[in-house]
Amino acid sequence: MTITAAADGSALGNPGPAGWAWYVNDDCWRAGGWPHGTNNMGELMAVLDLFRATAHLPGEDLHILCDSQYVINSVTKWMPGWKRKGWRKSDGKPVMNVELLKEIDQALAGRKYKFEWVRGHAGHDLNEAADDRARAAATAYQQGVAVRQGPGFGAAPGEAAASAAQAASQAAPQAAPSGRQEPFGEPTLFDEPDLFSELDEDPTPAPGTDASPEAIVEALERELLRPETRSDIGRTGVLLHPDFTEIGSSGRIWTRDAVMMSLEENPDGPAEVEILGADRLGDQIVLLTYRTTARSGTALRSSLWVHDGAQWRLRFHQGTPEA
Structure with missing residues (x-):
């Protein structure tokens, strides 16, 4: 079975009050953020928390819907080369958001997953739900109020987690090798610039x-x-x-x-x-x-x-x- 979830980030001002969220359904989602951050940080944190939240279900394939080409390329294409170079880019400069990327690298070890690019703000139900929650988290930090964190996925295996996994599941495509990205085909267009904050x-x-x-x-x-x-x-x-x-x-x-x-x-x-x-x-x-x-x-x-x-x-x- 496959868990399908959307992951998204938001930053008001970019950089500014920032939020992140992943969403499976109304009973299975989580959000958070920081008083100051970037959109890229939010996108990466949403993916990282999704891996962590499903770590107790290692046998489930994870299908991540993401509107950030930066995140997809960083995790599936560039990270191995960055690691070989000591987390530096081809020009020798340090990789941005390196601590989040290192944690993602650890979290995906042994997991079966694949990313699918979706166009942001185009009416995709899961993406819109994740975007709404990420933006709400950023707004909460901007206004100094509590963030709605959501029910999450369950901290340990059990009926609640199994129920959420069942609700999130769909017929699984051919599984990717453990810890490896299964290619979807490279997207040629995507909506929002991710790098303005840099x-x-x-x-x-x-x-x-x-x-x-x-x-x-x-x-x-x-x-x-x-x-x-x-x-x-x-x-x-x-x-x-x-x-x-x-x-x-x-x-x-x-x-x-x-x-x-x-x-x-x-x-x-x-x-x-x-x-x-x-x-x-x-x-x-x-x-x-x-x-x-x-x-x-x-x-x-x-x-x-x-x-x-x-x-x-x-x-x-x-x-x-x-x-």
Whole structure:
């Protein structure tokens, strides 16, 4: 049998009063939080507490519904490499939220589980229920009132826990190897940026006080293509517009959050850049087109930069392999 539960986090201000929750049904859920935390911390804590709450049912498969690509990738893809490097990323910087990740790593040992990405705020019943409870916990910390913690899953095996497990169960798919993630297929889209809390939103410096918008945008694009910039999640967060999207050369649609995490893990940029054009489409919009040359071949690229009133930010990018 399989226990299916949604796990979610919330932070008011991000960082700010934060909450987390997992939800199976109205009789089986739990929530908590902190006076100050981030959305990512809440997402991770919800998953950790779910593993802990079901530790007395090691024979049950755990099916975790999660709207955070950051959490899914951290637990199922990146954590083994981080552990080998002493919990450091490919650029040598410490992994964020490392203590929570270490505890999750211990909690999932010997467990059979898999993650499924679900779109947040899209009417998914379990996800909405977990989100409501996580946000309520964050609000309680903001207002200084008691948090509704929920009934939980039962501290030890017994009739209550067995009843909750039965209510949560469904026909089990083929089990994953013990302690390993069973792949669902990589999602290509997800809703909410998870990493805003990690960013330093400093104004973008212009190449010169009298530089034209076209020159500023070209300089920023070249900066974004440098490996040292791509591996710096704080800087990429400044350069990418909150609503940034990209259509990659494979046809995949990338969100801002997915691009930032991908660049941080794989920061290598193109070897050569040839600017083809820089066209001002309005007072606050510049379209930049260029060709990149790398070992994998050449690609034609277009970037749409917009000025948000304080700085230039990349709003859209598309790359197409050159024939």
